[in-house]
Amino acid sequence: MKSGKGSGDSQENADGINDIDNALHELRQMTIIAIRTKESISKDIHQHDPEAFEALSFSLHNILERVGNLRTELLGQEDPEDHAAEESATVGRTGADERV
Numbered sequence: 001m002k003s004g005k006g007s008g009d010s011q012e013n014a015d016g017i018n019d020i021d022n023a024l025h026e027l028r029q030m031t032i033i034a035i036r037t038k039e040s041i042s043k044d045i046h047q048h049d050p051e052a053f054e055a056l057s058f059s060l061h062n063i064l065e066r067v068g069n070l071r072t073e074l075l076g077q078e079d080p081e082d083h084a085a086e087e088s089a090t091v092g093r094t095g096a097d098e099r100v
Contacts, residue, residue: 031064
């Protein structure tokens with residue numbers, strides 16, 4: 001992005017913010033898919049390696065929370081989609097998953 005005071009600069013800034021917002025939205029969606037996939041195979045993973053399961057669960061939920069926080073900072077307000085996404089991803093969480 002160029003710096004300056006032209007009218008194109010504000011459009012470039014808006015485009016840049018939209019690009020960042022879109023990327024964060026996509027990261028959130030991919031994280032939700034990973035959480036749901038983890039939940040569908042949780043018995044196998046948890047029985048085989050409980051520590052790895054807990055680490056994976058914590059990491060995915062932490063990523064989801066951080067992406068939501070970044071979007072809040074970027075947009076200057078909380079995005080209602082962030083809460084809906086987190087609630088959707090947390091359905092059925094137990095044990096270490098609740099540490100988010």
